[in-house]
Structure formats: C-alpha cells, structure tokens
Amino acid sequence: MELSSSFGMRFRHSAIPSPLAIPASASTAEPHTQTPPHRNTIKLRSSKPFPSARKSATLEIQRSSDLPSALARLGETLTVKDLNAALYHFKNSNKFNHISQLFKWMQENKKLDVSSYSHYMRFMANNLDAAEMLQLYHSIQDESARKNIFVCNSVLVCLIKKGKFASGMKLFQQMQLDGLVPDTVTYSTLLAGCIKIENGYPKALELIQELQHNKLQMDGVIYGTILAVCASNSKWEEAEKYFGQMKDEGHSPNVYHYSSLLNAYSTCGNYKKADKLIQDMKSEGLVPNKVILTTLLKVYVKGGLFDKSRELLAELKSLGYAEDEMPYCILMDGLAKAGQIHEAKLIFDEMIKNHVRSDGYAHSIMISALCRSKLFREAKQLAKDFETTSNKYDIVILNSMLCAFCRVGEMESVMETLKKMDELAISPSYNTFHILIKYFCREKMYLLAYRTMKDMHSKGHQPGEELCSSLISHLGQVNAYSEAFSVYNMLRYGKRTMCKSLHEKILYILLAGHLLKDAYVVVKDNAKSISRPPTKKFAIAFMKSGNINYINDVLKTLHDSGYKLDQDLFAMAVSRYLGEPEKKDLLLHLLQWMSGQGYVVDSSTRNLILKHSHLFGRQLIAEVLSKQQVQLKHKNLTR
DNA sequence: GTAGGGTTAG
Numbered sequence: 001m002e003l004s005s006s007f008g009m010r011f012r013h014s015a016i017p018s019p020l021a022i023p024a025s026a027s028t029a030e031p032h033t034q035t036p037p038h039r040n041t042i043k044l045r046s047s048k049p050f051p052s053a054r055k056s057a058t059l060e061i062q063r064s065s066d067l068p069s070a071l072a073r074l075g076e077t078l079t080v081k082d083l084n085a086a087l088y089h090f091k092n093s094n095k096f097n098h099i100s101q102l103f104k105w106m107q108e109n110k111k112l113d114v115s116s117y118s119h120y121m122r123f124m125a126n127n128l129d130a131a132e133m134l135q136l137y138h139s140i141q142d143e144s145a146r147k148n149i150f151v152c153n154s155v156l157v158c159l160i161k162k163g164k165f166a167s168g169m170k171l172f173q174q175m176q177l178d179g180l181v182p183d184t185v186t187y188s189t190l191l192a193g194c195i196k197i198e199n200g201y202p203k204a205l206e207l208i209q210e211l212q213h214n215k216l217q218m219d220g221v222i223y224g225t226i227l228a229v230c231a232s233n234s235k236w237e238e239a240e241k242y243f244g245q246m247k248d249e250g251h252s253p254n255v256y257h258y259s260s261l262l263n264a265y266s267t268c269g270n271y272k273k274a275d276k277l278i279q280d281m282k283s284e285g286l287v288p289n290k291v292i293l294t295t296l297l298k299v300y301v302k303g304g305l306f307d308k309s310r311e312l313l314a315e316l317k318s319l320g321y322a323e324d325e326m327p328y329c330i331l332m333d334g335l336a337k338a339g340q341i342h343e344a345k346l347i348f349d350e351m352i353k354n355h356v357r358s359d360g361y362a363h364s365i366m367i368s369a370l371c372r373s374k375l376f377r378e379a380k381q382l383a384k385d386f387e388t389t390s391n392k393y394d395i396v397i398l399n400s401m402l403c404a405f406c407r408v409g410e411m412e413s414v415m416e417t418l419k420k421m422d423e424l425a426i427s428p429s430y431n432t433f434h435i436l437i438k439y440f441c442r443e444k445m446y447l448l449a450y451r452t453m454k455d456m457h458s459k460g461h462q463p464g465e466e467l468c469s470s471l472i473s474h475l476g477q478v479n480a481y482s483e484a485f486s487v488y489n490m491l492r493y494g495k496r497t498m499c500k501s502l503h504e505k506i507l508y509i510l511l512a513g514h515l516l517k518d519a520y521v522v523v524k525d526n527a528k529s530i531s532r533p534p535t536k537k538f539a540i541a542f543m544k545s546g547n548i549n550y551i552n553d554v555l556k557t558l559h560d561s562g563y564k565l566d567q568d569l570f571a572m573a574v575s576r577y578l579g580e581p582e583k584k585d586l587l588l589h590l591l592q593w594m595s596g597q598g599y600v601v602d603s604s605t606r607n608l609i610l611k612h613s614h615l616f617g618r619q620l621i622a623e624v625l626s627k628q629q630v631q632l633k634h635k636n637l638t639r
Numbered sequence: 640g641t642a643g644g645g646t647t648a649g
Contacts, residue, residue, distance in 0.1 A: 294646050
C-alpha cells in the first residue's frame with residue numbers, strides 16, 4: 001500500500017517531460033522535391049558560386065524560426081563545416097531546441113563528422129540525461145568518432161556531471177578496450193567523479209596510478225582535482241603531500257588549490273594550519289575570495305572557535321560575501337551541533353533580519369537543530385514561518401517540517417505537508433518514512449506504522465533495525481503477530497545486519513500467536529542465536545499442536561543444532577502419533593532415528609507404544625524398542 | 640570557434 005493512501009492521496013510518479021522533445025515536424029517535414037531555384041541559377045552565373053549561396057543559406061538556417069523546414073529546403077546546400085558552425089551559433093544564442101533539431105537532421109542525413117559529435121555532446125551536456133548521452137554515444141557508426149578523445153571525454157564529462165560515476169568508469173574501460181588512449185582531461189574528469197562518491201579516495205588513487213603508468217604528467221588541474229578528493233575524504237595529510245608535490249614540480253597553486261587544501265583542514269578544524277595557509281597565499285600575491293573565506297569560516301567553526309567565526313562572518317558581510325545563506329548556515333549548524341542552540345538561533349534571527357537570500361537550508365538546519373534539542377514548539381513555529389515566507393521546497397526541508405509537526409503531534413499539518421510533497425511530485429525519502437513511522441508508533445497507531453513501513457520497503461528503502469525492533473514489539477503487544485513477522489522478514493532478508501536477540505523476540509511473538517510454522521522457520525535458520533528457554537517453549541508448543549508431518553523434522557533440527565532433546569518431547573510426539581495411526585511410518589521413523597542418535601523412550605512411553613502396537617505391526621515395534629533397550633543397557637554399563 | 644578542478648542542510 002502507498003504511504004499516501006493512508007491519507008487518501010497518491011504520490012504521483014509522473015515522468016519528467018523532456019525539455020528537448022523534438023516537434024514532430026522535425027522528422028516528418030515534407031520533403032522538397034523541387035530544387036531551390038536560386039541554387040542552379042547561381043551555379044550558372046558565377047565561377048565561385050557556392051560560398052555566397054552557402055553563406056546565405058547558413059544565415060537563413062541560423063535565423064529560421066521553423067528550423068526543420070529551413071533544413072529541408074537548404075540543408076543539402078551546406079557542408080558539414082557549415083552545419084557545425086550553425087550548431088555553434090545556436091549554442092551561443094542558447095537555442096538548445098535548435099541544436100537538437102539540427103543535430104537530428106545531421107544524423108538523419110549523415111552530414112556529420114567527429115567534431116559534430118563532440119560539439120553537440122559538449123553543448124548538450126546539461127540538457128541530455130546520462131541514458132540519452134550513452135545512447136547517442138553507442139549509436140555512433142563511425143569508429144574513428146567513437147574512439148576520438150574529444151568525443152569520449154565529452155561523454156564522460158556528461159556522465160560524471162550527472163553523478164554516474166560507476167557507469168562512467170565502465171564506459172571508460174570499454175573505450176580503452178576499443179582503442180581509446182586517454183589523456184589528462186579524461187583522468188581529471190574521472191577524478192572529479194571521485195569527489196562526490198563514497199570512498200572516493202582509493203578510486204582516485206587508482207586513477208592517479210593509471211595516469212602515471214600511461215606516462216602522463218600531472219598538471220595543475222589534476223592536482224586541483226585530487227586535492228578536492230582529499231578534502232571531501234577528510235585526508236588533510238594526503239592533501240598537503242599533493243600540494244607540496246605540485247609546487248616541487250613547478251606548478252604554482254591558484255585559489256582553487258588553496259581552497260581545497262583549506263577545505264581538507266576543515267574536517268578536523270585545524271585552524272592553525274588554515275591561518276598559516278592563508279598567510280602563504282597572501283604572500284604569493286593571491287587575494288582570498290568569497291569561497292576561501294567561507295571555507296575558512298568552516299575551519300573555525302569545526303575547530304570550535306565561535307568568537308573568531310562571528311568576527312569572520314562580520315568580515316564576510318562587510319565584503320559583500322554574505323549575501324546568501326551559506327556562511328550563516330555553516331556557523332549556526334556548528335553552534336547547534338556544539339549544543340549552543342540559542343546562539344545558533346541568534347545567527348538565524350540576524351540572517352532573517354538582514355533579508356539574506358535563502359533556499360531553505362537555514363530553516364532546515366534550525367528546525368532540525370531545534371528538534372534535536374527537543375524544542376519542538378519553536379521548531380514547529382519555524383516550519384510554519386517557512387510555509388508562509390517561502391515556496392522553495394525540497395525533500396530535506398519537507399522532512400524537517402514533517403519532523404517538527406510530528407513531534408508536536410499536529411496531524412493536520414503533517415497531512416498538509418504530505419499533500420504538498422505529493423503536489424510538488426517530491427518522492428518521500430528514507431527519512432520521511434522514518435519520521436512518519438516513529439510518529440505513528442508514538443501515537444500508538446501501530447498498524448498504520450506497519451503499513452507505512454511496508455510502503456517504505458516496497459519503494460526500496462530498508463528500514464533501520466532499531467525502528468523495526470520497536471515496531472515488532474509493539475505489533476506483538478497488540479496481537480498483530482503476522483505483521484510483526486513481516487517486519488522481521490524485511491530486516492532478515494535485507495542487506496542490513498541484525499541483532500541476534502531479535503530472533504528470540506520474534507520467536508516469543510510467533511509462539512504467542514500460535515504461528516508455529518513461522519516459528520519453526522525462525523528456529524531452523526537461527527538455532528545458534530536462540531537460547532534454551534524459548535527453544536524449549538517452541539519445541540513443546542510444536543509437539544503439542546504443530547503440523548504432525550513436521551514433528552520429526554523439528555526434533556532433528558533441534559538435535560542437530562546441539563539442543564538436547566528430553567523425554568517429555570518424545571512422549572508428546574509419540575502421543576501425537578498414537579492419536580493418528582495413519583502416521584505410523586513417521587513414528588517408526590522417529591523410533592529408528594532415536595536409536596541411531598542414542599535416544600531412548602522412557603518406560604511409560606514404551607508401554608504406551610506397546611499397548612498400541614497392533615496399529616503399527618507388533619514385530620516391527622518390538623524390534624525397534626528392543627534395539628533401544630540394548631542401547632540403554634550398554635549406556636548404563638559404561639556409565 | 641569544442642573538453643577537466645573548490646564551500647552549505649538530513
């Protein structure tokens with residue numbers, strides 16, 4: 001079930017309309033059967049006819065408002081070079097729709113060369129998504145274009161910009177197999193992809209090694225990129241190493257290099273090194289810019305130097321570098337995380353007073369910080385303020401608001417926020433679900449919490465163990481046994497690790513609900529994590545009322561897991577079998593198995609079996625039991 | 640006339 005359907009609404013899953021949709025006229029334009037009149041006449045009149053005809057045709061194409069028909073009329077006149085120039089022209093006048101129409105025509109009419117592809121890919125890097133770019137690349141017939149360095153780099157730039165590092169790397173490897181010889185641009189492009197990915201540093205190192213193996217020289221941009229990778233992976237020592245190496249090789253660092261090294265110092269808040277770096281930078285004649293000073297603020301904040309941070313923020317303001325919310329966000333987030341929530345709020349208030357541009361980050365930080373400090377009413381008030389003053393929503397601000405509304409228990413505002421999410425076609429995230437499920441649990445709406453978790457799971461989010469564990473307990477308490485088991489299974493078959501005690505917890509719940517078959521699955525898969533008392537409880541329950549066909553299996557499973565079976569269990573099993581004579585084979589099987597494992601039935605059970613032996617075949621029963629007797633005597637003798 | 644690098648929330 002859908003999360004939103006709990007509230008009588010649905011999240012839309014509308015496909016994003018492509019801004020590049022090509023009008024049908026582009027491909028279905030009437031072919032012009034008539035030869036344009038001026039073409040032949042010019043040809044006859046002039047000894048150098050084409051340049052001027054082409055020039056006017058090029059101009060007409062460039063100015064055309066109906067590009068497809070202009071192309072149908074004049075396209076033939078133009079050379080590939082002219083068409084490439086037109087692409088360039090459209091790019092300069094930001095006519096991206098024309099670029100795609102023209103390129104499509106060039107493809108259909110096979111009037112394109114290597115630079116048509118590389119230019120088009122460059123120009124459209126922001127307008128095409130990764131899949132479209134890949135499709136375009138793979139559609140290139142011309143082998144020399146497919147392994148051209150400009151073309152390959154352009155495709156890779158697009159993939160990396162769209163955050164598709166893995167597919168970029170895969171394509172890169174394929175390109176090399178196809179004969180591409182990568183250059184430093186290729187490597188800096190791929191390295192840039194390592195900045196944003198998890199664990200990017202080792203991947204960056206591999207690329208650097210490969211670059212060196214290919215006898216390519218590291219240049220200023222490569223150094224800039226690896227410094228950024230170091231910074232985003234909190235590796236300031238490595239960043240220092242590259243910074244020094246770069247200078248040793250004669251590349252003088254620019255503000256980018258300084259800002260990355262500075263950023264590398266920020267994670268650990270090493271303000272001494274940061275101050276020294278700023279001094280070095282100034283003595284090299286470089287002037288700290290907005291980014292440098294904002295990053296320095298981050299260093300001070302991380303280092304806990306809040307007075308110095310406030311001074312620096314004042315300096316940023318006086319320089320006109322605090323016109324958007326970022327420096328305020330850095331400081332207030334740091335203050336809040338250091339427990340100085342009221343100091344943080346002062347910075348926030350100052351920001352509001354100064355009418356600083358905001359995309360909602362500041363509100364999101366403050367609302368979350370207030371919630372963390374359990375100041376829910378203030379958090380809710382800010383969420384309400386944001387609603388009235390802004391219309392810039394994203395999933396993070398929506399989650400912050402939702403959290404605040406949930407914490408003060410304002411169901412109506414919660415619903416409004418979910419509705420807004422739906423209207424804006426912003427999909428709920430992992431955090432959205434967590435916030436809602438926690439809220440429903442607090443409100444004792446356990447089945448709604450359960451349905452929300454099902455929804456979450458079906459959308460590909462793996463709920464956290466703590467939340468699952470608490471929901472399992474609550475569902476158990478309200479006798480929702482199979483729902484509890486369903487939550488357990490989401491964890492069990494998810495990628496996350498789970499605490500061993502959960503197996504016992506669900507086992508008790510399943511036993512309370514008499515879901516013995518499910519209980520057996522839990523015991524079978526996790527016998528080693530379950531202690532003796534619940535195992536015993538399970539064994540007794542199963543012998544009493546579990547499916548008779550599985551009784552032997554259960555006993556064997558318990559035995560194999562190291563559980564010592566006692567006489568009571570055998571007595572119960574035997575009495576079940578005696579009640580259903582058609583299961584006599586199972587009883588015989590059990591008695592034989594017992595002999596094999598050194599178990600013996602006690603005398604009263606033995607007598608009971610003998611009393612009913614006519615049902616099973618006296619001879620057989622006598623044989624099996626006497627075998628057990630021999631064993632018993634042997635056992636007593638050796639004791 | 641085409642290509643590559645830096646800062647913010649959960």
